[in-house]
Amino acid sequence: MGNKFEEVTVTTTKIHEGRVISLQVDDVRLPNGKQSKRELVKHPGAVAIIAITDDHRLLTVEQYRKALERSILEIPAGKIEKGEEPKDTALRELEEETGYTASNLHFIQRFATSPGFADEIIYMYVAQGLKKLATEQTLDEDEFVEVREITLREAEELIESEEIFDAKTAFAIQWWRLHQF
């Protein structure tokens, strides 16, 4: 696999350098020699955590997503800071967003969320041995989230009602069903 049908960059035009993402348009040479344009969003990457309590509940956070113009329920997640190991990001985000820490944190797999236009990769972790911290949440100043602990049955109803509505959380619910404990 690797580079099959490779598209070679001819020129890169930077369009926007943002706080979270940046946008560039690449002119590329296609395998047939013709040229085309690719709009590419650059993202630092993120982690997401399937955190399951001792009494078999999944930690989720409700937050407003401006891109969707509504609130949805997601598993805890967050951007990887420069130089940060994804596993450290996972523990940090779990603690900051939910007020829980974990004695067990294991990497499951990682995936690109939108490979057609973005390089964002999410590293998925499972967290167990959860314990409430004394300090509860410590959120960014523009971050507002509310924690909810849900059963697998509730999770499946929340998918049905589309209150759970994002790819990483849909993946997480399936993962939980496949690895019930």
Place this chain on the structure above:
Amino acid sequence: MGNKFEEVTVTTTKIHEGRVISLQVDDVRLPNGKQSKRELVKHPGAVAIIAITDDHRLLTVEQYRKALERSILEIPAGKIEKGEEPKDTALRELEEETGYTASNLHFIQRFATSPGFADEIIYMYVAQGLKKLATEQTLDEDEFVEVREITLREAEELIESEEIFDAKTAFAIQWWRLHQF
């Protein structure tokens, strides 16, 4: 749920109007009255198809993803054209990318791929009763894809080796495991 922690748009600045995506930056009023910026990618939405042959193989397509600078193996997918019903997109993309048509096509669920910065929603379908068309693939002029039919066991090895590497296909493999037929 709905609008909890709503972020009200103060101003919208359009940055780029592209062929597939566009980018805008919204100044928003947060629940605490302060302001922040949200970088928002607009995307027309897409479909993806879990297409399973009568002999229990999943149809995948190998294609180069410029955002990742490599080729990956994905389930067939494509953008929803203006005015097109997602189910029609699903049958069209299945036929164009794989050269197969389906007598059974059912909607499973839809999800946002990257709700932190994009409004892209993927509608997931399962396709069965697959029949090869006389015409094989009919691709866009800048589209190069190669079809591979894989078993569930191969799919799981391809996840391990990260040749399968995107969220919708990771979801699809789990869905297949949960609904084996």
